Amino acid sequence: MKKKFLLVALLVVFSLVLGACSPAAEPPEEPAVEEPVQEETGIDCMGAEGGEISMLYQWSGAEEENLNKILRPFAQACNVTINAESTRDQALLDTRVQAGTPPDITFWNVTQLTQYKDQLVPMTDLGVHEENYADYWKTIGSVDGAWLGLPVKADPKTLIWYSPANFEDAGYSIPTTWEELDALVEQMVADGKVPWSLGMESGDATGWTGTDFIQDILLVTQGPEFVSGIIDGSVPYNDPAVKEAYEIYGKWAMDPVYTVGGAEGTVSVGFNDAILKVFSSPPEAMMVKQSGFAGGTITETYSDLEYGTGFDFFGVPGAQGLQGGSDWMMSFSDSPAVKALVAYLSSELGGQTWAEVGFDLTPNLAGSTSYVDAALAKKGELLANATGFVPDIGDSIPGGFGSAEFTGITDFVNGGDLDTVLNDLAGVQAEALE
């Protein structure tokens, strides 16, 4: 493990390349303008006044500023000093944990919960407000029965982007079930329009928009538990349901009637160009499935388009749960100040503050109606109604499954045999998880 991260740390260029292939790391869109409302009461300091908290996280710039806005009311109310450090280098965290000098608090990825399970203090010992979290979050955050991490931030990517103007012109309405989506796609084809823009070219990570789509189809047809099963290896990748998902996707991705340029277009159109094709004039396609960063891509090129009128999104209809990236707070200390912080962030006030600042979404249910930004509010609603949240399959299985999955879907769309592709991937999956 250590070697891995050391390599990444040394080779900055490579890490940039790697960064480009994990779409979970997109910058947050449109930081909220409003300062969080200062409440006079509501923060329980639990005798932490004058305490100190050391903190290590990956956020910097606008993201760090957002976190500061969220923590400021707590730090001021309780007179707690927060000594924060920002690094993208996980080796630094690894070294400190192994040396026995970990930070009190770290915000990191879900995989670190398992990695540090022996050092972390369970959330239940720190006075977490359990009632504000859906059960599936507790399940994801638990290792061997102990709830070790507090989910603080989520960025779902089970989204479909479209142009409200184009939809209105053609008289289309937003589908609410998968069947309606399917009917809408056929309707568009009947009207002589191309429904999808599925371009997935992305250098040596070509294919990731395709595997994201597959995972969303699986969330519709099977649900989050099935996807988690693929990640832990209990469901092999050549399961008939996965094959069905590839066939649904392939029907669209390989036919010029359903997607821009057919199979050739899917493999050779860049993922950013694919987003823009929906908003060009005249539009080349009606819909594109893409994560939250698509909004930024659209406004960068078409600066006159505004969210809500020029472009908008809806959740993949019928999806039983969302996929996306999530950040977790974990604690190596049980000092009063840390307890007060856990209590604050998991409280109603903490959830509301997080949502008002608009640092992506908060899994804290109390925040689900407090978003100021309209796009975040809509995503927040999706998250509040979700029955599960799963990470990207490719990112979660170690040892090369991610790049094999990209190559696999690229080969499939480019005319490769589906059974061969899936059997090969099941082999890589089994090998990685044994």
Add this chain to the structure above:
Amino acid sequence: MAEKAISPVMKQKKHVPWLYLLPALIVMSIFIVYPMINTIRLSFLNEDSTASAATDCREGQPCWGAFENYRYALTAEIDGSSFKAGWESFWLSSYGNMIKWILVMVTGTVVIGLLFAVLADRVKYEALSKAIIFMPMAISFVGAGVIWKFMYNFGTSETQIGLINAIITAFGGKPVSFLSTIPVNTFMLIIVGIWMWTGFCMTILSSALKSIPEELLEAARIDGANEFKIFFSIMVPIISPTIIVVLTTMVINVLKLFDIVYVMTGGNFGTDVIATRMYTEMYKNFQTGRGTAIAVVLVLAIIPFIYMNISRFIKQEAER
């Protein structure tokens, strides 16, 4: 040598040359010898170098014991279900592609380079024409990859950004997705390689051609030999040592090839070469054992050509 005539100051003990070599030897050991030995060591270990590669063996699967990573490096891309499938998958594997690259790019650069060297010798604007051929050498591989990615660009709308598809559609043809269409795509990448390296071959071959004594060619012409006869029976034999050096240098260059493929297709659509595959295993999949095993295979493939180049060089030195 006449020993007596040399003063004691000039007399050097046997170890002295080694002292002169020492700085170079130290640098070489740290930066070449040690990493090489370590690479070979790692290639026999598992993905995070904590145990023997044999521990990666899985029941019911073929296993080469400590050479497990080499089994992966050599056979993982080959579909062994039938002879036909194996043959087809071999030609789309990194090894099959490497053979295509060597055959087409090396002959392409040397033949075109030689042709330009001979022809440019006879035109008025020799320097200018040579400069144009040589120019792509000044562009980095990544830059060339990006340029040609635009040349081959496949557009889905009416307007084609890619020059070649723009020409095709201007004549009423259908645009072609050059980089994803198997097996054309590898040859499309090879064209980029030829475009870049022809200038290098031309320059070296041209200087060799200029060293041929003019009297020799004149004598042949007086004897009634035509220009083709002169080219094949006089020029080529005289510069053949240079041609061989250029050939082996190009083979080494092609075997190491990485950038063009990485930038233009990322190794997708059956265009992988050995170096891109090594990169994928090493830095994307974090499979240190497999990555280093592929690196060792690559080094073993290059060694014969380095040997040929060096022995040629020693022979030439001796002839001086």
